[in-house]
Amino acid sequence: MPNEEFVFEGSMGQLSGRLSLPDRPVTHSALFAHCFTCSKDIPAAKRITSALAARGIAVLSFDFTGLGHSDGEFENTNFSSNVEDLLAAAKALEERVAPASLLVGHSLGGAAVIAAAPKLNSVKAVVTIGAPSNPEHLKKLFSDAVPEIGAQGFAEVDLGGRPFKITQQFVDDISTANLHGALLKLDAALLIMHSPVDAIVDVSNAADIFSAALHPKSYVSLDDADHMLSRVSDAEYASSVITAWASRYLPGAPSGSDQSSPDGDVMVSEVSPDGFAQDVLVAGVHQMKADEPEDVGGTNSGPTPYQFLAAGLGACTAMTIRLYARRKKIPLDHVSVSVRHDKRHAVECENCETSESKIDHFQRDIRLHGDLTEEQIASILTIADKCPVHRTLEQRSHIGTTRVD
Numbered sequence: 001m002p003n004e005e006f007v008f009e010g011s012m013g014q015l016s017g018r019l020s021l022p023d024r025p026v027t028h029s030a031l032f033a034h035c036f037t038c039s040k041d042i043p044a045a046k047r048i049t050s051a052l053a054a055r056g057i058a059v060l061s062f063d064f065t066g067l068g069h070s071d072g073e074f075e076n077t078n079f080s081s082n083v084e085d086l087l088a089a090a091k092a093l094e095e096r097v098a099p100a101s102l103l104v105g106h107s108l109g110g111a112a113v114i115a116a117a118p119k120l121n122s123v124k125a126v127v128t129i130g131a132p133s134n135p136e137h138l139k140k141l142f143s144d145a146v147p148e149i150g151a152q153g154f155a156e157v158d159l160g161g162r163p164f165k166i167t168q169q170f171v172d173d174i175s176t177a178n179l180h181g182a183l184l185k186l187d188a189a190l191l192i193m194h195s196p197v198d199a200i201v202d203v204s205n206a207a208d209i210f211s212a213a214l215h216p217k218s219y220v221s222l223d224d225a226d227h228m229l230s231r232v233s234d235a236e237y238a239s240s241v242i243t244a245w246a247s248r249y250l251p252g253a254p255s256g257s258d259q260s261s262p263d264g265d266v267m268v269s270e271v272s273p274d275g276f277a278q279d280v281l282v283a284g285v286h287q288m289k290a291d292e293p294e295d296v297g298g299t300n301s302g303p304t305p306y307q308f309l310a311a312g313l314g315a316c317t318a319m320t321i322r323l324y325a326r327r328k329k330i331p332l333d334h335v336s337v338s339v340r341h342d343k344r345h346a347v348e349c350e351n352c353e354t355s356e357s358k359i360d361h362f363q364r365d366i367r368l369h370g371d372l373t374e375e376q377i378a379s380i381l382t383i384a385d386k387c388p389v390h391r392t393l394e395q396r397s398h399i400g401t402t403r404v405d
Contacts (some may be wrong), residue, residue, distance in 0.1 A: 003018050003020050005017075006018060006092070006096070011065060011081045011084035011085050012071065013065065013071030013072045015065065015085060015088070016068055016070045017040065017063070017089065018040055018041075018062070019060050019097075020052070020053040020059040021053060022056045022057065022058065025056070026056060026057070027250070028058075028098065029094075029102075030057050030100060030101065031061075031102070031104070032045055032059055032061035032109075033064075033106065034063070034064070034067075034107075034109050035130075036107055036108035036109075037067065037074075037159045038067070038106070039063050040063050041068065043230070043235060044129075044234075044235040045106065047235040047272075048238060049061050050271050051279055051287075052102070052239075053279075054243075054271075055243050055281060057250065058093075060097075065085055074164055075154065075165040078169060079108070079111070079115075079135040079173050082109075086116040087116055087120070090116070090120050099120075099122030101122060101124045102123070102246055102250055103117055103120075103123055103125075103126045103127070104127040105131060107130050108131070108135065108138065110130065110132075111128075114128065114179050114182050114209070118185035118186055124250060125188055125189045125190075125245075126186065126189070126191070127242055128190075128194075128209065129194070129222075130195065130201050134178065134205075134208075135174040136175050139171065141159060141200075149171055153168045154167045183209065183213045186214065190213050190216070190217040191218045191220065191245050192206050192213075193222055193241070194221065195221070195224065195227070197224055199226070199227060200227040218245065222234060225237075225238075236299070244287070247287075264283025264285075265283065266281070266282050267281045267282075275291075275297065276299075277290070278302070290302045306341050310339040311339070312389050313339050313362055313387075314337040314338065316388055317337045318336065318337045324380065330370075330372065330379075332368060332369070332370045334368075335367065335368055338367075339362055340363040343360060368380060
């Protein structure tokens with residue numbers, strides 16, 4: 001997925017961002033806000049932005065002031081400045097690509113996108129992941145230092161193994177921030193994602209946000225995930241749910257005249273250079289994953305390429321049989337097809353060229369249900385061999401390759 005460095009002016013200086021662009025025309029744009037004291041480079045953020053970009057959505061993720069590669073001092077920031085950074089990011093994104101249609105926020109970033117959304121007329125959908133229902137929840141992370149902060153105006157605290165200076169103005173700001181009013185003004189669909197075993201932000205916060213929000217609103221449990229979605233499977237699950245849910249409110253580009261093939265283009269983009277996982281987008285509408293098994297270095301997050309090929313053969317076979325039965329008025333109640341793929345020596349296959357080379361073998365098992373005669377069954381099995389994908393696999397194909405800038 002093409003990424004480019006994206007630097008823009010924030011509330012207290014320049015902010016460092018990463019703009020993830022689709023390998024196809026942009027349909028919408030989105031902002032991703034990271035968790036408290038984190039950065040745009042946490043693995044979960046990268047996977048979610050990659051999945052959205054594969055869906056045709058340009059995504060800007062950035063480091064808040066004083067964090068990551070952004071300018072400014074963390075001790076001078078607060079929740080209000082985070083919201084201002086988000087609004088600045090939305091302005092920069094609009095000037096570079098398109099107005100933000102989707103906001104995604106993790107932890108405190110989730111609270112920030114709720115606060116910012118009512119100020120952005122272009123936003124159609126908002127997603128929170130492990131978000132607190134009130135920014136004052138952060139005080140629990142440094143509760144032991146609150147008396148010291150009150151006495152001398154600041155204290156250095158340990159957050160996630162790193163030292164941060166928390167000031168009184170930060171405490172005052174999160175104490176006065178209230179998301180209830182923003183939720184009542186939210187003119188966008190809301191998806192709340194939270195783990196019931198989140199040890200940083202209790203799941204009761206999700207219930208509070210859901211209760212205060214207006215419809216349309218949805219809640220998805222992240223089951224046994226930790227707060228950071230540190231497991232690949234949890235981050236993959238969150239990204240797949242977000243993209244599927246957002247498609248209802250951010251429709252993709254219609255397939256048809258803008259596509260280079262009758263059925264629409266199939267776009268495949270790798271999730272990360274570290275593995276084999278791929279985002280697959282068909283005709284700008286249907287999104288899937290492709291991967292390899294764990295024993296060959298993959299994460300098993302989706303079917304293998306050969307499994308996709310077998311699925312195409314199975315689906316085409318079932319469709320062809322149904323079309324034939326419908327046209328011939330055959331009482332076929334149900335058809336199912338299972339397909340297995342392996343390699344075989346050419347000499348093992350009938351009607352194959354005799355050589356020592358191996359060829360691809362697809363074993364197709366067809367199950368037919370209904371009050372069928374032997375003659376009808378025979379005709380159905382005959383027509384199965386005439387399905388377009390079957391004929392394509394048996395014939396030679398031409399593959400043209402062009403490098404695209």
